[in-house]
Amino acid sequence: MNPRKDLLTISSLSDEDIHTILDSASAMKDIFTKSVKKVPALKGKSVLTLFYEPSTRTRSSFEVAAHRLSADVTTFTVSTSSVVKGESVHDTIDTLMSMKMDYIIVRHKNSGIPAVIARHCKAAVINAGDGAHAHPSQAFLDAFTIREKYGTVAGKRVVIIGDILHSRVARSTSVILQRLGAKVAYMGPGPLVPPEKHTGIPRFTNWESVFEWKPDVIYLLRVQNERIDTPFFPAQDYHQAFGVTGERLRRIDDLDLAIMHPGPVNRGVELCDDALEYRNSLICNQVENGIAARMSILYHLTPQTPVHE
């Protein structure tokens, strides 16, 4: 793969880059089965996780990935940082540059902040989610999970269900799946699903249309906590209209469809309890593959920090 400092979006990658990262993720996953689950590839390198938004899964997944590559990891979270004391992003960048970090993994509620940091730092910057814009490492682990399940992504039909409009997962994952030759459709509450004429992606607002479209994979998005149980978003109504209910699960089982979800699942909202035990649920595979995909991303990026001085 060509030298690349940062991973900010899937769209910025070439097809070769995407394939290289996915292929290496398979090799990374083999490390998990060895007696020593660690390789020295990033020995002596420093990784900073800089999360301005709460996250347990993505942050710990990146941390495990960095540890398995033998990097040193420092965690910087908003509640413990000087951001609450009013430090601006630019001041934080100056601080980070002084720390001589090799890799910075950033999550921020505003789109574009990882790109600003990437422009100003010599460190390799990985976007771990910026606003409703992009979440490229999630896209890689999703594509990797589908490829692992079916042997290929090309020709698979994936319907993404939920609040598409505000979802960086929907955005990045549909881009990578389409680049790899999959067909993608969206389903969710009318006002939260962009029109087909803007995205080129088929748009449904009910389950009947989803089943008629004959998907291979049902990909449920997480309903954001702040939207649940507001007068506009009663949990029970959402579940009945857009969630995987017991009845829909039986149909999904009959059709042998796979279920995916970026986690954490709101039980009784996106998925009924039984759906979590479903034989074709790939949700745990996604968690495991997230580590392999992130190891591969870290391995292939090239910081511009000096190697020998």
Next chain:
Amino acid sequence: MPTIEQPAMNQALDAWAEQLIGYAAQLPPGKLALVGLIRRGDILARRLSEKLRAAGCPALCGALDISLYRDDWSMKSSKPALHSSYLPFSTDDMYLVIIDDVINTGRTIRAALNALFEYGRPAGVRLECLVDRGGRQLPIHPDYTAFTLDSPDVEDVVVHLSEEDGTDSISY
């Protein structure tokens, strides 16, 4: 560039397999495993293991990608996709033979040894290569080499194997 052609290579591989059969005879049965270094060492290991099987002396065979153990990793900006290592056996108490196409500085073998020992504790490890081209930077020496091209006149050694390159030859 002088070239060693296919007939000479075939002959060398037969002699190499004979030598391995001699080595296997000294070991407890079922304890010999060839570990080819991806990519061309892996191809050679598979060919040798096929020859051993045909001679009634089967050996286990695996493949190792040492990319993640290289010491020049941080100096490289462009990294090819990794290959999956494939060791379908426990290395504990096994006699492993590392197979590679060319030994030069010895750094690849240093990386291979580090990688191997993360799979377990083999009883012994040997190193066998198709070509020794000298130029060692580490105290590592092969136990067997089919060709030695260690001369100041040799600037580069390129091994072609039919599975990867469509032809068998060594140019130097």
